[in-house]
Amino acid sequence: MRFWKMNGAGNDFVVLNNLEEHLPAECLPQAARTLCQRHLSIGADGLMVVDAPTQGGDYKMLFFNSDGSVGEMCGNGARCICRYGYELGLAGETQTVETTAGIVTGRRITQRLYRVRLNDPTTVKLDAPVEVDGIRHPCSYVELGNPGLPHAVVPYPNLRDADESQLRELGRKLRWHPAFPKGANVNFYEILGDDLLYERTFERGVEDFTYACGTGTGSVVAVLTLLGRVTGRNVRVDMKGGTLTIDVEHAGSQVTGLYLTGPTNVVCKGEVTDEDLNLF
Numbered sequence: 484m485r486f487w488k489m490n491g492a493g494n495d496f497v498v499l500n501n502l503e504e505h506l507p508a509e510c511l512p513q514a515a516r517t518l519c520q521r522h523l524s525i526g527a528d529g530l531m532v533v534d535a536p537t538q539g540g541d542y543k544m545l546f547f548n549s550d551g552s553v554g555e556m557c558g559n560g561a562r563c564i565c566r567y568g569y570e571l572g573l574a575g576e577t578q579t580v581e582t583t584a585g586i587v588t589g590r591r592i593t594q595r596l597y598r599v600r601l602n603d604p605t606t607v608k609l610d611a612p613v614e615v616d617g618i619r620h621p622c623s624y625v626e627l628g629n630p631g632l633p634h635a636v637v638p639y640p641n642l643r644d645a646d647e648s649q650l651r652e653l654g655r656k657l658r659w660h661p662a663f664p665k666g667a668n669v670n671f672y673e674i675l676g677d678d679l680l681y682e683r684t685f686e687r688g689v690e691d692f693t694y695a696c697g698t699g700t701g702s703v704v705a706v707l708t709l710l711g712r713v714t715g716r717n718v719r720v721d722m723k724g725g726t727l728t729i730d731v732e733h734a735g736s737q738v739t740g741l742y743l744t745g746p747t748n749v750v751c752k753g754e755v756t757d758e759d760l761n762l763f
């Protein structure tokens with residue numbers, strides 16, 4: 484079985500081409516759990532599988548978190564898969580990807596730089612504070628696409644110097660907070676300057692911080708644009724694994740276009756030989 488290992492700003496993925504491999508859908512969650520394990524296997528935040536289109540797109544992207552759960556969408560994953568699709572000849576420089584959350588369009592800018600139009604927000608609650616251990620945390624809540632990928636957006640002063648274990652503890656509690664029926668990816672941010680942010684995302688399905696989160700940055704910048712805290716044009720978001728750029732189009736309080744641009748890396752291309760992988 485052939486695979487690519489890719490990352491988008493350090494958010495890393497194993498990519499399989501099911502147009503060639505023909506793996507049955509029911510074995511994919513287990514494949515994700517096995518292949519994404521760090522130390523024991525290839526190791527990644529998620530597994531992405533390219534499959535045949537059913538809605539007129541160039542292909543379908545299935546996304547699984549490292550714990551085997553299905554993610555509705557993944558922004559960095561979509562950027563990576565657009566590069567994969569382009570380099571494999573499945574699509575051209577501009578492409579249409581079918582995701583669980585809806586259609587995502589992508590564009591090659593340079594060999595390593597890809598831009599996707601994220602699913603439009605289907606829910607935006609700008610002021611939705613949540614209480615954890617008796618403390619009220621300011622919070623916004625966003626879902627992108629339908630079914631929506633859930634994101635909590637939480638300001639965190641001096642995020643760059645935050646105590647790692649305290650931040651992880653709060654991230655985990657917010658991720659499982661009953662205010663979020665689907666659970667949530669928890670995006671902590673700090674405003675560093677004009678249209679410049681620092682962000683850390685505690686991800687549902689990875690159950691830890693990842694090095695970057697594309698839909699997370701999109702959600703944060705959409706919220707801050709609607710709140711008038713950033714312009715929404717070319718907003719730079721620094722994350723541990725690299726820098727992502729977000730553009731927001733909106734008509735009043737309605738976001739009408741959300742664009743994610745950032746780097747990709749093809750780390751290796753090879754054959755999966757994991758002897759613990761039991762597909763059938």
Ligand SMILES: N[C@H](CCC[C@H](N)C(=O)O)C(=O)O
Binds near residue numbers: 667689693
């Ligand atoms: N890192 C991804 C989002 C993954 C979402 C996943 N953790 C879930 O909640 O199912 C991104 O770049 O947009």
